[in-house]
Amino acid sequence: MKTFDLTTTSLRDINQALHEQSSECTEREWKITGAKGNHNIACGLDQSLSVDIEGHAGYYCAGMNKKAHVVVHGNAGQGVAENMMSGTVRVKGQASQSAGATAHGGLLVIEGDAGARCGISMKGVEIVVGGNVGHMSCFMGQAGALVVCGDAGDALGDSLYETQIFVKGSVSSLGADCIEKEMRQEHLEYLTDLLNRAGVDEDPKDFKRYGSARQLYNFKVDNASAY
């Protein structure tokens, strides 16, 4: 295990050291202490590393992650795991807005609550939130799945494409073109598996499923009020 202290080593040096692992992996286990809300910690990783971040992370922690397993032992700021491609990112505390924005793959687990726009424009990532999510979550979600074990704020899934949303608690309101859908056996199986992989102890039968009504996929005069 290699340990870096962000109060004494610069962010640049730490990220550079982590990036150098992508061509040749010499150390799999990394720990970053003294995070203290610094931005852009461990972004752009491209190797199966295990990175533990002690303390709170600022914006874009683990941004564009590939392959690595990153754990934030604290809260995460805006855009945690934004545009992640693969690997896993786990936030032990709460996450600010735009968690997992535009992410194409991998698994993002937020054990606490997530702020507004969680999973905005997501493109294939799986996001599991232990608590609540804020308004406009999954806005324009294109692919992947968002699981909310608490409640969802206003305009959930607005202008949704093909992302699947599962919510256990209440939904303040659904956004344009987002509707509740039947939870069939295949969805229960998928959700069971996803909750297991996320290490979250919930009963899939307690969730409701939401998805796109696909009414806004092509311009129609009748939908003018939604544009």
Next chain:
Amino acid sequence: MSDSNDLNVKTGLRESATFDAATMTEIRRAAETGIYDIRGFGAKRKVPHFDDLLFLGASMSRYPLEGYREKCNTQVTLGTRFAKKPIVIETPVTIAGMSFGALSANAKEALGRGASAVGTSTTTGDGGMTPEERGQSTKLVYQYLPSRYGMNPDDLRKADAIEVVLGQGAKPGGGGMLLGQKITDRVAKMRTLPMGVDQRSACRHPDWTGPDDLAIKIQELREITDWQVPIYIKVGATRTYYDVKLAVKAGADVIVVDGMQGGTAATQEVFIEHVGIPTMAAIPQAVQALQEMGMHRKVQLIVSGGIRNGADVAKAMALGADAVAIGTAALIALGCNHPKWDEEFKKIGSAAGYYDDYHEGKDPAGISTQDPELSKRLDPVEAGHRLANYLRVLTMEAQTLARACGKNDLRNLEPEDLVALNVEAAAMARVPLAGTSWIPSQSY
């Protein structure tokens, strides 16, 4: 058109200047369809432009350079502020971002070939980077757009520069649009969308909002690419003075300002014609902002929107730009709107020279289409060659004007070399009205 006009004049019929034929047609179209008009191309109305400026060639008080014999440098380095590897372009004319999706793969390849042949850069667009484009472009700028279609760290690291797009001159404040006809299997896969949807991309970035956030976003992009490549910020020209100041503060290496005449692949007509300020008016605002911050020439300024010839290039540079970018003109050089397809343009209700329905994907010239049969009409090698020729002409024309003004580098051109033909242009470009010393915005 003119025949019937002549007849109308003879019989005393008079067209309304307010409700002219085009206006009436649009009212009827709106009444029939109930939806706004969407089209490509740039603003078609006349706005104050570089044609309203003239150069003061050297004579007694200034000393001209000999054409051909005396050097006039055209090379420009972009991204000297923070990047370890700035981009060196041999001509200050770059190819603007145009998406694969809006354009065919062949057209994108041709743009790469043409640009590479003359040592300049080309740019991806809202839809990701294609291997054809990367392969044929020696200097490729990768756009980072609100939609983040196809965005991935591998392509990011393959780029020679990254352009964070906040807006476009054709539609400042608006997002992208690509209608179902053009969302073929390949385009859909690259954008992670169902085939055939009318795709509306977001107008704001999903994970940052103001300039303070943008500074952190830029730091993220730099960290991911290990501070190697320059980061550009592209804005549509509106409140350019403030936008440029904020872009510098956010940490840009290069700022791209796109004026209202700038082309687009698809947006609402009302947007194209009614939002933003002319390119010529934006440049002095941008330059003033840079100068006040002591950043002129340190943060490079690229200007686009209606650049057509070497005079436009030279005028933009005289006003203080470090380089220009072209979209529409590059497409025309490839063969867009070519008269040889006139019959086919007529079949789809248009005419050569007027075609702007890029969003419909039926371009007879095979450029703004995803139809495999139409795309085949554009030979990327031949079209790339035409673009390279055109870029050489732009460069030589700009050099001709610079030499005439006694400048051995295009970037030595200055506002003092220019005068304006009318009061509007004098006020916007902040150069004197020809034959006077009067700059309307600076004295009364």
